[in-house]
Amino acid sequence: MRGIFATFCLTMALTGMASGAEINVRSGAHPTFARIVLDVPEGTNWTVQQGASGARVTIDNHADGFDISNVFDRIDQTYVEAVEADATTLDVKFGCRCLAQVYPSGPNMIVVDVAETDQPFQDDQPVISTTALQFVGDQQLQFSQPGAISDPTDLPAPMAVPELDLARNVTPSPLPAQIIEPQYEDQSDSLNMAQQKLAEHIGLAATTGILRANRQWESIPDRLQRPQIDTRVFDVPAPAETVDPSNELLNGNLRISTSRDVSDAAMNTLATSTSSGARCIDPSEVQVQNWEGPAGFAASIAALRRELFSEFDTLEAMTAVELARTYLHYGFGAEAQQVLLMSPKLASENRALVDIARIMEFGFSGQDSYLANFVDCDSDVALWAILSIENLQPTATIDSSAAIRALSGLPIHLRHFLAPNLSKKLLVYGDQDAAAAALRGLERTSEPLPSAGELVKADIELATGDVEAARTRLEGIVASNDQQSAEALIRYVDTHLEAEQDIEEDIATLVEAYAIEMRNDPLGEELQRTHVLALAKSGQFDAAFHAMTDGHANSDVQVTDTLFSSATVLLARNADDATFLEHAFAAMTARSDRMSVRALMHLAARLTRLGFYTEAEELFSTRPDMPATKEYRVLRATVSLGLEKPREAMAFLGRLDGEEPDRLRARAREMSGDYEVAHELYGTLGDDDGQRQTAWLSEDWQRLLETNEPVLGAAVDVASSNLDLSTDVEGMLGRTQDALEESGQARDAIQQLLQVNDFLGEN
Structure with a gap:
């Protein structure tokens, strides 16, 4: 007793000390609530007060404030609108009709969970938040009262929460725990207090994950005839090496574990979470490098397949998992997926393996990817999580360093397959350095870089502006006649299009050959597009428009219109006058209303230069949604002047600045008879010929012209x-x-x- 009293005094003394530093405030996002966590010293006293608009947490004997700079790094303002703090208190402002549950988690954390509630608030009066915790399961934890019958159909009502002292308007923290000697003669009161404390600690265990639901209770036929809690679980636990198999049945719908049941490595893994609040999975679930068969591929697969079914034709789950892992180690994704899908339960319990199998087969996992939730885990999980996403968005938060470290630990045959895929995804994500680093590990090996890696490296060179090096590399891939040759040929043509350089006719012929060969391939549509553009870029416009009409007659309208617009731009830029006019008038008749703005501007500009002002104006009339850019307004003013509409041209020019708008404005003034203003505008532009002509046409020509002017x-x-x-x-x-x-x-x-x-x- 004396030792207990000394411990109690020491705890109270430590509690009375000030923390001496800011309290760190963290957050976590969950589907139905937002979590705020305060990292406090052990033995900290605190109180909470809340109303309809928010909750206030006060830390006793603390005057150094709170660090709230990172509160909204992981949560939005759905549940928590704002967090404010002063020296001793933290105010959490609700972003909804919410209620806060405040409770301790271990000796060093205070947790504030904010979730929506239908509890009424009257006149915004403070409502006291209890420290009652949420429980796992469909029912609240219940206890049998003394003298109650054991009939399972006559269960007692849930335990009521003790009344609070409303005069104080606060709820005292249960930390630190105080040892109170029982002063009650009535044993029922002592039992009620024990039940209340037991409920609080079991609730804390359920919240922190130590106590979890046992999902196998359905198979117990007499579960209602047994008590909900087996009192033997409160005995001293057995060593971690010995597990009583009967505990699972005796515990009913609860499974009790302690910190002794979890290794230190597992605790460190479970403590790691993503930026969205999801807890990272164990890296051992994705460490493919450790799944090599003990006797080599053929012998290991044969042995596992022999043991895949029992003598009663029942699937052996553990053997199936080992077989799938062996397949995955050697890169056989389709075979591994087939094994895992032999049982729905097996697939649901090994979702990470299913995702890895899909990655090896298709290059990504699909929209229902399980691993996609862990792209920023600092472990091997990051590699497979990034690979599981088909299109990695630039706004996503990923851990590319962890993914590259995991890639370097894979066998060389898997790196040859996965490194180009990872590099391509990182390049699309926008991290060029990480994309190059993913390929660097392959370049250091004695084996040559695969064509897929060369193609990604060419993409990296294009992204960094080294077009010539990329074009040389693409030529090598095309000449290799490999699986990536067709895709490299597409890139090669695109580089010439962007640089506005001509393409040889034999390149267009090669693209046509690939397009015919791969017409039923997913790349076939892209090859048809490239064929049309290669024909147009090589000057074969008749063949280009003919191939586009025949090859894309049944394809998507948006794709066809985009391709037609690109070909029209090349036509307006490079075709001779006769060829241009032949296809331009056909384009105006067929697709002017669906042509891109860029193509329509090029087409109208070429028509204007050739003097077809009426046709250019008709072309613009089909697209009233044209953006009023400077280029558009200048072109419309040029067309108006060509149609002798100077006032309309002045309206299009408005207040545009620049040499070209001023020159058009001078022409419009001259055409409308305002020669003196036109004379001044030509003088500003330095146009001597225009200045002399407008001066001569002016009524005051003797004043505007000099005697030394030639002729005049x-x-x-x-x-x-x-x-x-x-x-x-x-x-x-x-x-x-x-x-x-x-x-x-x-x-x-x-x-x-x-x-x-x-x-x-x-x-």
Whole structure:
């Protein structure tokens, strides 16, 4: 007793000390609630107070605040809208009609679970949150009252929660545990207290995972005639090496375990979780490198298949799992999947193996992937989780370093198959360094890089801008006539399209051969697209549009329209005038309303350059949804000027800045007769010819033109000269001679004006 009292005093003394540092606040996301966890020193006292809008947790003897910087790293604001803190209290603001359950988890954590509730709140008055914990199962834990009958149909009602002191408006924390000597003479009160404490600790065990439901209780015919809890489980547990097989039956629907039942390595594994709150699985479930058959592939498979069924034709589950793992070690995904799917129960209990089998067979697991939940686990699980996803989104949180470490630990035959797939997914994800690192392990081996790896490496070079190196590598893959040659040929053509470089006709012929050979392959549609573009890029536009019409007659409309738009862009850029006009008018008739904006702009620009302003305007009229970009408005203004609609052109130009809009604006002013403004605009642009022409056409042309201007300067000089009309006899001969000279100059000026009629136009 003296030792117990000393321990109690020491606990109380430690509890009274201040923590001396900020309390770290963490979070975890769950499907039906959000969890807030406070990392507190052992023996911390705390109280909780909550109302309809939130809950407040107060830490006794703590004045150093809380670190809430990482609270919303893993949860959204569905259940918790905000978290605020001061020196001693933490306020959790609800994001819904919620209720908080606050309880300790071990000696160093306080857990706040926020979930939706239908409990009514009156006038936003504080509601006291008890420390009652959630239980596992469909029913609350129940106890038999003293003197109650053992008839299972006459079960007592669930235990009521003791009344709280509403005057204090708080709930005291059950930490630290205090030793209270029983002062009751009535043994029933002592039993009630023991039951209450037992319920709290069993609830804590259920919440933290030590106590879990036994899913085999259905097979026990007399489970209702037995008590819900076997009192023998409270005895000193047996050593971990000895397990009583009868415990599972005697425990009914509960399975009790202690920390002795879980090894340290397993505890470390279970403590690791993903950013979404999911607990990472044991890495041993995916360590394919450890599943090699003891006697080699053939002997091991033969032995396991002989033992796959018992003498009563019953599937041996453990043997099936070992057989599937052996298949997976050697890369036989289809065979492993066939074994696992022999029993629905076997497949459901080994979902990780099913996913790995699908990865080896198809390159990914599918939409119902189980491993896809663990892409950011810091273990071998990350490798298979990333590979299980067909299209890895750039917004996902992954652990690429762990995946590359796991890849390096695989046998070389699996690395040759999986490394290019992992590298490709990491490249699509946006991590070029990790994608290159995934292939680097293969490059260091004595064996050459497989074609799939070379193809991914070419993609990495294209992503980093090294187009020439990528093109050389793609040429080598195409020449190898390997499984990846067709895909490499597609990449090769695409690099020429992006660089706007011509393609030889024999390349288009090679693509056509692959397209015919693989017309029923998933890559066949892409090869047909590449064939059409290769024909167009090599200048064979008649063949390109013919192949597109024949090869894609039954394909998806969106794909066909996209391909037609790409071919139309090449037509507008590279075709001669006659070929362009032949296919352009056909395109306007057939697909102008479904053509891409880029293709329509190229088509209209080429028509405008050739003087087909009416056709260009009709083309625009079929697409009223065109975005009003600067390029579009400038092109529409050009078409309007070609149709002699200067005011419409001014409306399209608006307040656009730049040399081209100013030049069009000057032409519009000139066309509308505002020559003086046009003269100023041409002067700003440095266009001397336009400046002279608008000056000559202006009514104030004598002021706007200089006398030293070629051609027009002489006219200005003649027009500005003053004849001496004096009748005085003195000097008449001189005046007559001057008049004759001026007459000759005027005649020369008029003659020059007539000779430059092309310059002046009809004016």
